[in-house]
Amino acid sequence: MKFSIMVNEGPYQHQSSDSAYQFTKAALEKGHEIFRVFFYHDGVNNATCLTVPPQDDRHVVNRWSELSKKYNLDLVVCIAAAQRRGILDDNEAKRQGKNASNIAEGFRISGLGQLxxxxxxxxxxxxxxx
Amino acid sequence: MLHTVNKSPFEKNSLESCLRLSKEGCAVLLFEDAVYGALKGTQLEATVVEALKSKKMYVLLPDIEARGMRAEDVISGVQTVDYAGFVDLVAEKATVQAWL
Amino acid sequence: MDGEGGVIKKFLYVNRKAPYGTIYALESLEVVLIGAAFEQDVSLVFIDDGVYQLKKGQQTTVDSGIGVKDFSKTYRALEGYDVEKLYVDKKSMEMRGLSTSDLNVDVEVLDDAQMADLMAQQDIILSF
Structure with a gap:
């Protein structure tokens, strides 16, 4: 079966990103297809590569990136929500005149139409x- | 139809609204802080027992165990599932409504 | 925009949060506006504090009041996007001392059973 997942909260603040990850992983391990994981609201913060959690804690961002690599997951970050919260890829950083981008590996920024x-x-x- | 609830019923009315606005025969999964609603001996127990007469209730065991409780603390009739069981529930039911 | 190869699904947006205190109401509306271009069968429901999103007379701008844009007028514009099915949970409205005359858009008021039926008929439910 084909699932899509929506993640609406950021990492570490709320369990929803952890729950979404565990659900997505379990679905993939059961042989289901994940059509897309869409990050919205503060969920876009799951896509920052600047996260540095304590060493004895899980790395929420890297965990998504690794799952994406293993299963070729489509991790999409909402552009409007991302711009508000300072999540940029190289193109967006250039377009908005910012001197840095911070999107983590495996994530891409796109529009709400993707949801x-x-x-x-x-x-x-x-x-x-x- | 599957309804998911992730809020403690002692803090938010998500479970209350979910039970009020869901149909007989539907499934309700409690996870994250909503698992406190699945426990024996709380003020919510009677509500959950009543709901069990017309709805199937599930609770995510890893969330129960993380919070210091065990499967035997769960109201009888509420079924425990793991993440794979959560996936099965979503696959079995035609739609999912999250009571955020 | 075509409905992805002619597929038309029933999309329900469930709004249960008050405006301004959190961003959910505003960003939910942004999804509805973008989603309208996909020509799906769209309904919006307002339950619990979500009914406050539709309260008449919201007064704030970026330069006055709480310094946040009043987005409540956008609900009135939804009709222009062919989003016309707006439903309010009767009990949530009554609990808050509100009636349809307090709301800035035309809505249909549903009782518990009607709301449960509406939800059960959907293909995709986006909850905020």
Whole structure:
């Protein structure tokens, strides 16, 4: 079965990113397809490569990146929500005249249409948030 | 239909609204802080027992255990699932509504 | 924009949070506006504190009041995007001492059973 996942909260502040990760991983291990993981609201903060958690803690951002690499996951960050919260890729940084970008490996920035498409294309949409 | 609730029923009304606005025969999964609603001996127990008469109730065991409780602390009739079981529930039901 | 190869699904947006205190209401509305271009079968429901999103007379701008833009007028513009099915949970409205005359858009008021039916008919539910 084809799932899409929506993540609405940032890493570390709220469990929803952890729950979404565990759900996504379990679905993939069961042989389901994840059409897309869409990050919205503060969920866009899951995509910053500048995170430095304590060494004895999980690395929420890297964990998503690694899952993406292993399963070729499509991790999409909402551009409007990302711009508000300072998550930029190289193109956006250039376009907005900023001197740095901070998107982590495996994530891409795109529009809200990607969320609607994720709903249309998948059999199920599961929302994790606060 | 599957309803997911992730808020403590002692803090938010998500579970209350979920039970009020869901149909007989639906499934309700409690996870994250909502797992406190699945425990024996709380003020919520009667509400959950009543809901069990017409709805299937599930609770995510890793969230129960993380918070210092065990499967035997869960109200009888509420089924425990792991993340794989959560995935199965989503796959079995046609839609999912998250009571954020 | 075409509905992705002609597929039309029932999309329900569930709004349960008050405006301004958190950004959920505003960013939910942004999804609705973008989503309208996909020509899906869209409904919006307002439950619990979500009914406050539709309260008439919201007064704030970037330069006055709380310094945040009043986005409540956008709900009135939804009709222009062919988003016309707006539903309010009767009990949530009554609990808050509100009636439809306090709201700035036309809505249909649903009782518990009607709301449960509406939710059960959907394909995709986006919750905020």
């Amino acid at each position: 609607i498409e994720a709903g249309i294309q998948a059999d199920r949409l599961v929302v994790f948030g606060d």
